[in-house]
Structures are given as structure tokens and as C-alpha cells.
Amino acid sequence: MSQIESSKGMFIDTTLCHGCKACEVACKSWNELPANSAPSLTGNSYDNTGKLDGENWRHVKFIEDISDDRTDSRWLFLSDSCKHCQLAGCMTVCPTNAIIRTEFDTVYIDHDTCIGCKYCITGCPFGVIEIGHLSGTAEKCTLCYDRLQVGQQPACAQACPTDCIEFGDVPDLVAMAKQREQFLQSTGNYKAELYGADKKILGGLNVFYMLEDKPEKYGLPSDPQLPQKSMLGGYWSSVFSLFAVGLVSLLSFRSYRERKFAEEEETTKGA
Amino acid sequence: MYNYELTQLKSPDFPFIIIFDLFIGGIAAGAFLVTVLLLAFGGKINKAGLHRAYYITMALLPVYGLLLILKLEHKERFINVLWQIRDGTIMLNLQSPMSLGAWVMNVFGVFALVGFLYALKKDNLLQFSWAQKLYHLATWLHEGPIAKVFLSIGAFFSAWFGVYLGILVTTSHLPAWNATPFIPTLWMISAVITGVSVVILLLIFTNRSSQLNESIQRLDNIVKSVIVLNIAMIIVFVFALGQWSETVTRGMFGVLLWGGVVGIGLLVPLLLKLKPNLLGLKNSLIFSSVLVLVGGFILRYVVMMGPMSYW
Numbered sequence A: 001m002s003q004i005e006s007s008k009g010m011f012i013d014t015t016l017c018h019g020c021k022a023c024e025v026a027c028k029s030w031n032e033l034p035a036n037s038a039p040s041l042t043g044n045s046y047d048n049t050g051k052l053d054g055e056n057w058r059h060v061k062f063i064e065d066i067s068d069d070r071t072d073s074r075w076l077f078l079s080d081s082c083k084h085c086q087l088a089g090c091m092t093v094c095p096t097n098a099i100i101r102t103e104f105d106t107v108y109i110d111h112d113t114c115i116g117c118k119y120c121i122t123g124c125p126f127g128v129i130e131i132g133h134l135s136g137t138a139e140k141c142t143l144c145y146d147r148l149q150v151g152q153q154p155a156c157a158q159a160c161p162t163d164c165i166e167f168g169d170v171p172d173l174v175a176m177a178k179q180r181e182q183f184l185q186s187t188g189n190y191k192a193e194l195y196g197a198d199k200k201i202l203g204g205l206n207v208f209y210m211l212e213d214k215p216e217k218y219g220l221p222s223d224p225q226l227p228q229k230s231m232l233g234g235y236w237s238s239v240f241s242l243f244a245v246g247l248v249s250l251l252s253f254r255s256y257r258e259r260k261f262a263e264e265e266e267t268t269k270g271a
Numbered sequence B: 001m002y003n004y005e006l007t008q009l010k011s012p013d014f015p016f017i018i019i020f021d022l023f024i025g026g027i028a029a030g031a032f033l034v035t036v037l038l039l040a041f042g043g044k045i046n047k048a049g050l051h052r053a054y055y056i057t058m059a060l061l062p063v064y065g066l067l068l069i070l071k072l073e074h075k076e077r078f079i080n081v082l083w084q085i086r087d088g089t090i091m092l093n094l095q096s097p098m099s100l101g102a103w104v105m106n107v108f109g110v111f112a113l114v115g116f117l118y119a120l121k122k123d124n125l126l127q128f129s130w131a132q133k134l135y136h137l138a139t140w141l142h143e144g145p146i147a148k149v150f151l152s153i154g155a156f157f158s159a160w161f162g163v164y165l166g167i168l169v170t171t172s173h174l175p176a177w178n179a180t181p182f183i184p185t186l187w188m189i190s191a192v193i194t195g196v197s198v199v200i201l202l203l204i205f206t207n208r209s210s211q212l213n214e215s216i217q218r219l220d221n222i223v224k225s226v227i228v229l230n231i232a233m234i235i236v237f238v239f240a241l242g243q244w245s246e247t248v249t250r251g252m253f254g255v256l257l258w259g260g261v262v263g264i265g266l267l268v269p270l271l272l273k274l275k276p277n278l279l280g281l282k283n284s285l286i287f288s289s290v291l292v293l294v295g296g297f298i299l300r301y302v303v304m305m306g307p308m309s310y311w
């Protein structure tokens, strides 16, 4: 792990996003990611990128939110990417330490070390990582690590025409986001709420969001956890099973022995 | 399926080879675990031929390792799991079951090797003069004053290895895999019956002049009892999955689980073991053991592929 020099991140204000996908294009362009196969229509939305994967490190989610009686409808947009979590599930499960924390406090995949075991895919609670078809290694947003090294902001933040993606030092961004939250709530947007700005979500997300509805509406878990949460239970249940199997095995042996002895006794008596 | 109302989790889409990997690893662990437990704590009963289980573990562990490497996208970099080339240090991430498991496998491998040497000595096979000291050491570790301690440590590592195969799956965000803590349990129990079944088959085919009959029967007794445990555990597992039980019981997966695993892989072998006259003693043993193996393989297929293909 590098010495952390500063904590860089992004504040994504979904109330400002109008779904132009400039960020997606900028990300693809700067990182030289392959084009999506065409035509690639999901068939259930105007969102045809569909999901984050090895070739799409940024994805603008289009949420067509229609009321149950279909009298009301609205669009929600969320420019999604890796959240650069403080407690990063991907990093904790990686068996090669290929996923590292950079000097900018971001989460980065070292492609020379990654063996493509896919374990980090199951470790991320947000479904961010996937194996790149060309590289054969895990792929995700780097927060434009190469640009940060030369003092530039990430390509998506630069391209965003509405300033929905604000880049900067995390403490500054959090302060800005809190003000924005207060403003939105004071203007009647009572459901506006920050997601990941404090430590409640995985110790804090360096890339955090202003949402206009509950997190699930955006496909975000309300209480994501590290994958190790289920590990301890697995060990406990195993201890139980080992005792059970050991006991049953020994009893099975004994029962055989006793039956054998009984048979032998019968034979002796008979003789 | 893409559904905004669901968290957009991803399946790792592990290749099919992982089923063989988990199956073979389970047999290696199960065969070894039962053998060392019986050698250490089985009392003064007839244990003729039991040491041959070590051949199975020794043969299967390298295959397990090879399959593990084959499922990587960058096979040539497998050493990165043990050695951190970037920093020039040993690679061990205690939080990662995969990293820890790789080391557990190595330690287990050492015990398997010692067991293998012991088995060679007992069967008087491949007795190279330059390796005599090693054979003696292996024998001393198995029969000397610290045999119980040595075998207990071996049991611990083989159990850990067997359990890690399940912990690997449980430590994830894929629904069903993390919905219940019982996958390691399920696989450990299955590892015991599949491992012991392979030992039974080996003993049957190397049984000269009926010397091993008693050992085979004793092992068969274990399988009979653990089959019952396995069926109970499968039912508990499916219930514990709650809303995600569908991932292993829907369509073809349900047919495979109830028909393939419980029916063909557990109940039919149990019937054959309880009523050996149906096919004759030897045939019943062979046939039931093979069916147990088939069931163990299908179980791993259903638990791995069901949830992965659901998402």
C-alpha cells in the first residue's frame, strides 16, 4: 500500500444528471476501452449500456420510475462506477494483493499482478468488477489514476456538462454535499439523501451520491457489507459438521464391532 | 436478468472446471480425514489396507492444484498466490479465503506426502534405498510415540482444506452462496462420503484373499450413516436458503438436486447398502460407491451453477 497523500473522490449529484452519457464516452475514450458490440439494445430501457463491466467502467443508469397505477412517471439517472470504498470487499478477498490503495486513497487494480481468478467479482457488493475480455484481468474504474498523477481531474468529471460529477478532496466534497442536501430538502425534495458520504456505508465511499429516492431504487444496497460477514458463520457450521461427522463415523465403527462380537459370541455358543 | 430494483450484483461465472476441482478436492480431503481419524482413534480394530487411502489423496491433490490453475485467466501467473512478485514477499492475505486456502493446501500436501510414504513402506512399494530415512520417518510419525499428535494435526489440516472449499463460496455477495452458512458443512459431509467411497472402491479392487473385507465393511458402515446426515443437511440447506432456495430447486437444478443427488446419489446407494442381496455384496458395494460419487459431483454442480446462472 502506498503512503496516502490525499483522499481524492467524487460527489455524484444525481439531481443534476440529465443522462447525456458524456461521462461514459469520456471514460471509454480516455481509458481506450473497446466499443460495445453494436447493436446492443437491452430491450427494456433506453439504457443500452446495461451494466458496469470490463469494457464499461462508467455506466449511466436510466431508471424509468413508473407508479403502480401508471398515472405518474419520472426518470432517474445515476452515473455509476467503482465507489473506491474505504472497506473495499474486492480488495479484501483478492488472493494476490493485486488490488491496492493508491497514494490518492483510491482503489486500483495492478494488472501485472492480477491472475484473473474472478474472486473480486463476488467480493464487490455493487457488482462493479468484471474480467476484461482483452486483458484477462479484473477491470474497473481507476478514478483516472494516470490523470491524478499529473494533477488532472478524471475524464468523466471534466466532460460532465452539468457538474453532476464533482471531483476533489473527499472532506471538501462531503462538506459541499451536506450543503446541497440541506438545500434540496429545504426546497421540497424531502427524499434527497446522501449515500456513502459518511462512514455508515463500508467505512465511507470516496465516490458517493446524492439520491432522490431510496438506494434500492437505483440498484444500490441500503446496507452493503464486506463479504467476510458470512465467513465466520461458515466456519462455525463447519466445526459443527466436523464434530457430527467424526461422532457418526466412530459410532458406526463401534456398532460394527459390537455386531461382530455378538455374531462371534453366537457362533461360540452354538459350538 | 437486469432489474433496477435488485442490487446489480455480478456472477463470477466461474468455468465448469471448478465443479471437478471442488469434487476432487473434497475426495482428497474426505479420504484423508477419515483415514487419519481412524488410524489415530480407531482403537485396536482391524484396519488392514486403510493406509491405501493415502494413495488417493496423493494422486488427487496435484490434480486439484492443476485444475485450480487451469481456471485462472492468467494461468502462467499462478505463483502470485504464494509469492508477491511486486514487493518480493510471501503472499498471504488472511482475509481472503482463497489466499489462506492456498497455504492450507500446501500444508495439507505435506501431510499427504508423509502419508503416501508411509503407505509405500507398508505395501513395500517403490522402496528406493536413498529414501529409506524418509520412509522410516513417515512410519515413525504414524506408529511412534507422537503418532496421535501427528495424525490429529493432519486431520486438522485436511478438515480445514475440506471446509475452505465451502468457505470460498460462502465468502461472497452472490445471493444463495451467502444466504446460508451451510455450504462448507454440506461439502464437508459430502467430502467424507465421496472420499470414503473411493477408498472402498480401491480396497475392493486391491483385496487379495479377502484380507480387507472387514475394513471395507467398517468403511461402508460409515458411508451408510453419513448418507443419512447428508440427506438431512441438504434439506436444512434448502430451507436455510429462504427466498433464494429457488436458485437450486428451479427447473433442471431441482430435478438434479432431488432426483440426481438425493435420489440416485444418496437414497439408492443407501438401499443397496442396507439390502446388499439385491445385487450381491460386492456388486452392491461397487455400484453404491459409484452412485455416491455421481451424487457428490451433481451436488457441487447444483450449488455452484444454480446461483451463478440465476443472476
Ligand code: SF4
Pocket (backbone or CB within 6 Å): A081, A082, A083, A084, A085, A087, A088, A089, A090, A091, A107, A123, A124, A125, A126, A127, A128, A129, A140
Ligand atoms: S465499489 Fe466494488 S470494486 Fe469499487 S472499491 Fe468498492 S468493492 Fe471494490
Ligand code: SF4
Pocket (backbone or CB within 6 Å): A093, A094, A095, A096, A097, A098, A099, A109, A113, A114, A115, A116, A117, A118, A119, A120, A121, A137, A138
Ligand atoms: S481477478 Fe485479479 S484482482 Fe480479482 S481477486 Fe483475482 S487476482 Fe485479485
